Amino acid sequence: MSRKLLRNVGVPLLSLLVLGGLWQAIVVGFHIAPYIAPRPMQAIDAVTSNWSTLWPLALGTIRETVYGFLVGAALGVFFGVIMAKVPVLQRSVYPVLVLSQAVPIIALAPPLVLILGFGVTPKIVIVAWIVFFPVTVNVVDGLSHVDQDLVNLARVYGAPRWRTFLQIEVPATTTPLFSGLKIGATYAVTGAIIGEGASGSYGSSLALYQVHANSNLDAAAVYGTTMLMTAIGITWFLLVVATEVAVTPWQRRSVARQPLRRRGVASAGEGTSIGSTPLKGES
Amino acid sequence: MAATLLALRDVTKRFGEATALAPTNLEIAEGSFVAIVGPSGCGKSTLFNVIAGLLRPDAGEVRLEGELVTGATGHVGYMLQKDLLVPWRTVEDNITMAARLTRRVTNADRLEARRVATEYGLGEFLRHYPSALSGGMRQRVALMRTLVTHQPLLLLDEPFGALDAQTRLEMQQWLLRVWRDTGRTVLFITHDVDESLFLADRVLVMSPRPGRVVADFANPLSRPRTMETLTDPIFIELKSQVMRLLHGGQR
């Protein structure tokens, strides 16, 4: 157990330390001025010593990230399902969705502001815009690769289409769905930051704080803010991974945990017999 | 003489120009075990899919217990060489799959699943995911899932085709036991002549281009069948007849 913990936490931590050391070595070794690039500890200090200012801004970014991600994921699943189910839509909608991703987000922001204002909405739209696409692509892919024999088996049983969809096609798409969600999760924070930087806001935001720090030659705050943004991104990604782990126990376990709802059921042996027809197999 | 469970009349199926199934007439008695042998492309699986309702025949009708079921699903048990267990469900939940796909799963469904699994030696694996099971165990679960649908007719399409010889033999004996216990009617596709003779009361031989039934053998070998059955002179004689039909280049 502790060995596993060491491998899962210790090793990534060690590589972070090595990265920090390398950073320190470059800044010190090349005599890089503090207004060009700070040392790691200066960047961390720029975050901790301004925590009361940064935390509300970070909360704003987190809110945009989470809301945008949820909206994007829902849209992604919706588009994925309708395109996988209606071939005409796949042919007509898919190109439009691909086109939507070719639009530079920077170019998208100004019209969004004109329509949606300077509030949180345009940021959420930008995050959702970025997140939905990998989800859609993976859901379409997943749904179109569901084992047709399994779908046929459900048909032989007389299953209605919606039950086949919920019981067979949806769970069979879990893995590609989460691939899409994980890609989306890594993009979500980037989207929120781009949204904050490119669409303006009432008051400040994490991105604007960084822009200010940059124009004030406060490199420590620039790097520190970047670290904070990265931390938000990593945390969100890990939360999505944790969700995947929680909802796909069969990927890692060979035996299911005992679910609570089954506790009340009497043990086998007192139920009905399967031999409903009389025995007559023997000739 | 038992009543007729399944009756096919002039059932025909074409895929474009190719006739997958020439007009076929067939009656299967209730409680019997019928094997269908034939090379690939002889229309065995097409015949199965028509009976199961997955394919609608171009002509002819399918009757089950006298009722017309042509092109309709939901009236047979069905099992393939692929076990088609879903990896996200436990053994118990895989067994109750048919119920889950058509209605709410009840406590009675769960109890029955446990009972069947316990009776046929998988009681300890009820909460396992399929990935933890061997190929033979998975096929057993697949058959249990087919059994608890309570359909009188089971269509088994080469269910043991992917298993090794030893496991296959165990599974065959186990299938006979299940058949004896439950009294279901079994229609069993195989390309293995030994398997068809070991299991069935009646062996249908099919031939391709166009797919059709070319012979219908009654198999008088006594039950219960054991390893000795495989060396019985009647077994040898029947096998050579079937083999001649399959490989002798008749017609």
Next chain:
Amino acid sequence: MNRRRLGALALVATLAVSPLAVVSASSAASAATRTNVTFAYDFPGPDFELTPLVVAQDRGYFAAAGLNVKIAFPPNTSTTTRMLATGSADIGFITTTDMGVAINAGAPVLSVANYSMRNNWALFAKPGSSVTAKNLKTQLKGKRIFSYGDTWTEAMLPFVLRAAGLSASQVKIVTDPTGNDLTSLLQGRVDYSTSTTNYEIPGFVGSKTKGNLVTVLGTAVGAPDVPIWVYATAKSYASAHGATVKAFLSAVKKATIWAAKNPTAAAADFSKAYPKSGYTNAYNQLGWKLTIPYLTNSKGQYFTQTDAQWTTLAKALKSIKLISSVPSPSTYYTNKFLP
């Protein structure tokens, strides 16, 4: 495409020129014998405030001074100071607030001349607005004011609010570094925009909106009348290449005076040098004409800096906590390279 340059902390380069693109217009023949100078502008793309440099280039003032000047554009407005500090540019064009934060951050830069001598930063409202310097309190309360989030606007807004008798929480500051203040104003997204008159008015004229843009100059409501833009260099460059700096300023001064006397021809020079800048010649011409009055002080002098301008600015920056202390004015500037 009209946009103000003072504030825009543009996150991306404009279409006209790629980041750090180097443009040279000097003749190749004698270029080898001249001193190379890399000049860094403060915006990712060229606009009319570059007119004196273009005139100096095209009308031979640089060549006559023995200089071979290349004009470089930074990836964003906050990079020019760093380019100077690290030596990737020799002389640059920056705002006085850039100087303020650079000195505060310990960057070894030095302002060698004023570009403009006075403050033309202002508050703008749509035609028909009844806002004046007198009724700011009632007109501003609860209203949305656009800001690029730049240090200049941050330094100036408190003066306006103080004059209006309002606190920062009694107005809504909309911060949008990559937006367009004028578009936001005209479309009603904000109630007031903030910018300098030489950029805002040509943009307004170009938008063909009826009526007149309502302007309240910052200096009319308590903002200090200090220069906005300066020519700067690294301290080390100034000490090692004093003669080059002096030659550069001399050529630019002659070009500036010529451009102020011949605004139409000067603007045409700019339009010709940067046909893909995204601005029309009319915009460039009006912009340059509106810039000219601010290039000289009350005595008609160009370039000359004063202790007072830097002290006033430093105090303003300290009052909004952008810098930690007010240093001696000589830390910021020198007049010794003036022609």
